[in-house]
Every structure is written in C-alpha cells, then in structure tokens.
Amino acid sequence: DAGVIQSPRHEVTEMGQEVTLRCKPISGHDYLFWYRQTMMRGLELLIYFNNNVPIDDSGMPEDRFSAKMPNASFSTLKIQPSEPRDSAVYFCATHLKLNYGYTFGSGTRLTVV
Amino acid sequence: QKEVEQNSGPLSVPEGAIASLNCTYSDRGSQSFFWYRQYSGKSPELIMSIYSNGDKEDGRFTAQLNKASQYVSLLIRDSQPSDSATYLCAVNMIKPGGTSYGKLTFGQGTILTVHP
Numbered sequence: 001d002a003g004v005i006q007s008p009r010h011e012v013t014e015m016g017q018e019v020t021l022r023c024k025p026i027s028g029h030d031y032l033f034w035y036r037q038t039m040m041r042g043l044e045l046l047i048y049f050n051n052n053v054p055i056d057d058s059g060m061p062e063d064r065f066s067a068k069m070p071n072a073s074f075s076t077l078k079i080q081p082s083e084p085r086d087s088a089v090y091f092c093a094t095h096l097k098l099n100y101g102y103t104f105g106s107g108t109r110l111t112v113v
Numbered sequence: 114q115k116e117v118e119q120n121s122g123p124l125s126v127p128e129g130a131i132a133s134l135n136c137t138y139s140d141r142g143s144q145s146f147f148w149y150r151q152y153s154g155k156s157p158e159l160i161m162s163i164y165s166n167g168d169k170e171d172g173r174f175t176a177q178l179n180k181a182s183q184y185v186s187l188l189i190r191d192s193q194p195s196d197s198a199t200y201l202c203a204v205n206m207i208k209p210g211g212t213s214y215g216k217l218t219f220g221q222g223t224i225l226t227v228h229p
Contacts, residue, residue: 031215042221043157043201050215091156098205098213099164101147104156 004105006092012111018080021108023092024073033102034067034077035091043091049075082112116140117204119220128229132189136202136220139183146178146185147217149201157201161187192227199224 005024013019025032033048047057052069060067064083069075079086089109093102120135134148145164149157163169163176163185175188185204189196203217 033216043219045216048216055215098215099145101159101162102217107156
C-alpha cells in the first residue's frame, strides 16, 4: 500500500488566492482527518470524516476553510481566500480501526505571502 | 486543564541514557494510548500503542500506563542521536455514553535531543 498520499508537498501562494490541498486515504480506511501544525499551536484537528460524511468540523478556523470528501478515495481542503496566517503544515491522516492508531500522510507545507 | 498534557521540554539527554517522556490526560474513560515520533520536517509516525495498565516493551522503547493516575509514559533506553525528535502523546477519548469519538486527542509534544 502506498500509504496516505497528499499533494502538493509544498505550496507557495499569494494572499487572497485560493488554495486546494488533496488527500488520498489508504484503501479501506473509513476515517479521514485534516490537521494543521504550527510551532505556536501544535497539531490542531480541523475536520474529520467517517464514510465520507463530515463528523466534526468545529476545528475549522473560519468560513474561508472548507473540506469535502466526494468519495472514499479522495478528500480536499480548500482555503479561499488565503491569508499569511494560514501558513502551516497541513496533514491528512486516516484509520480503519482507532485502536491501530492513525497513519499520517507526508503533509503539505503551505506558505502564503 | 488541557485534555492531554505532556512535559514541556525540551528534554536533553546524553547518548546511552534513558529518556523519560510523560503524558497526563483528563478523561478517565480513555481507552487507548499512543506515542508518535515526529522528525523535523516529517510527519508523525506511530511507534507505540498501549491499552492496559502496566508496561509494554518494544525493543528500546517501553510504554507505561496507569489509568488510575491518568498517566502514560514512554521510556527510551540506550538513547541514540537518531532518537532526537518530537514525541507526541495521543489518547482515544470516550463520549459520556461510552463510545469513542473516533479520533485521537494529541498533546503538544515534547522535543527530545540526544547528544553524543
């Protein structure tokens, strides 16, 4: 298995632009999580899905952030418009059974200038 | 009180010493506990999981769980410079009705440096 696949690995964009981050979960993993990590705030849960349905989006910072999971093989996290304070590493993680823990993707390092 | 708290660090130990990383959690009903290692610029990697009170050993790593004290720790014996990383404690917390939220709650991490 190729693991959790995130793209792009790095993204540099200008303030105000739309950014879309992508995640392909491990096949069969029915939970998918989007996290943001910064030095100041650590690892923050933004939103998570179970069987493609959003379960908890209380961590999404504001309306500029949206996430979708149209099918079991793909999820996106969109920021529109982006701001410099959105600069962080964004991780996608999945699990089949929580007792096995999560598997994280390699992350997307977002820089908004 | 934070739901999952780790000793603030950074923690610096000499090569060959035992590194002790600690974590406390607020939810007494929590069922499963994990330690992740994160190298700089990399994603978190699961290194240990523990579900029952007591010790669980895997090579140089030992996880210890005490549910009565709501405390979980990770010991790294014979620490090596390659163990230098941030260690994240994660807990599977339980809803009041007894089912899992389906997610892990992470501590803020402890930076460990092993110096030669």
